[in-house]
Amino acid sequence: MSGADEPAQDEPEHEATAQEEPRCGFAALVGAPNAGKSTLLNQLVGAKVSIVSRKAQTTRALVRGIAIAGAAQIILVDTPGIFKPKRRLDRAMVASALSGAADADVIALLVDSRRGLDEEVEAILTQLQQARAPKLLVLNKIDLIPREKLLTLAQTLNAREKFDETFMISALNGDGVDDLRKALAQRMKPSPWLYPEDQLSDAPLRLLAAEITREQIYERLHDELPYQSTVETESWTNQKDGSARIEQTIYVARDSQKKIVIGEGGRTIKAIGQAARREIAEAAEQPVHLFLFVKVRENWAEDPERYREMRLEFPKGG
Secondary structure, three states: OOOOOOOOOHHHHHHOOOOOEEEEEEEEEEEOOOOOOHHHHHHHOOOOOOOOOOOOOOOOEEEEEEEEEEEEEEEEEOOOOOOOOOHHHHHHHHHHHHHHHHHEEEEEEEEEEEOOOOOHHHHHHHHOOOOOOOOEEEEEEEHHHHHHHHHHHHHHHHHOOOOOEEOOEOOOOEHHHHHHHHHHHHHOEOOOOOOOOOOOEEOOOOHHHHHHOOOOHHOOOOOOOOOEEEEEEEEEEEEEOOEEEEEEEEEOOOOOHHHHHHHHHHHHHHHHHHHHHHHHHHHHHOOOOEEEEEOOOHHHHOHHHHHHHOOOOOOOOO
C-alpha cells in the first residue's frame, strides 16, 4: 500500500513531475476470461485491488484501479471477461465489460499467448471494431511459449485489428509491465487528477473485502463449488481500539453447497475466514475481526439488489 512509509528516493521524481502538466484518463483492460486482466491490474497499480483466481469469470464488478506514471494518473478499468453469455449474470458482466471499453481513452486487449487467437478472442475483436479509442495489444504469459510463436501471434492479431502498439508481458512476474504503464500514461489527456495520489482504487472497501473473501472461497473450493456463489459485506464497524468488526454473508444456491463451504467441523469456512481476514486487514490498513455466515438463496442471481452490490446493471428479460 502506498503511504508515508514509501522510500525517500521516490521524492525527487514527484518534485520533477510536479512541474509537468497533469494528465488523467481511463484505460480499459479487456480480454477473454482468465487472460490475466486482474493480475495485470494489480501489477500496474502496485497493490491488490482486484481478485485473481484460476476459476474463469471471477471478476464481476467493474473494478477501477489507479496507477501513476510521472505526471499521469491512469484509471484502469478491470472489466469482466468477455464471453458468450448464457445467464442473466453473464449478460450483466459482458455488458459491463463492453461499456467499460466504450468509455475508455485507451483500450488494452489482453490475450493469453498460449491460447492465441481462439473463438473468444475472435468475438472480442469483432466487438472492438465499434470502439473509437486507440487500442494496444498485450500478449500475456510470454514466458510459457516459444518466441517465434509469439511473433507469429502478434502478426496475426495485428492483421485482424489496427493496434497502435504491441506489448509482450508476463503479468504474473511483472516482465514488460513498466513499458505498458508508460504507454498508457502517454495516452492520457491533459486533465487534473480525479483521485488523491495515495488512492489505489475507486472500489469501496466493503466491496473489496467481499471480493477478497470470494477469492479465498474459489482458492479452496475451485472444483467443488459451482460458479453461483457470492459474498456481501453486511456490516463494517470501526471499533474504539482502531480495529474493524466485519460481518459478511456467503450466498450459495443450494443446501449441499452450504455444507461444502462450511466443511467438516467448520474447518473450511475457518480457513477461508483466516486467509480473507489477513488480506482485508492489509487492504484496510487496520486490524480486522471477520465473521462469516453462509446462507442459501436459490435465486440470488435473479435479485436486482445483488447486482447493485456488484455495481452491475440488472439486465431485463430472462
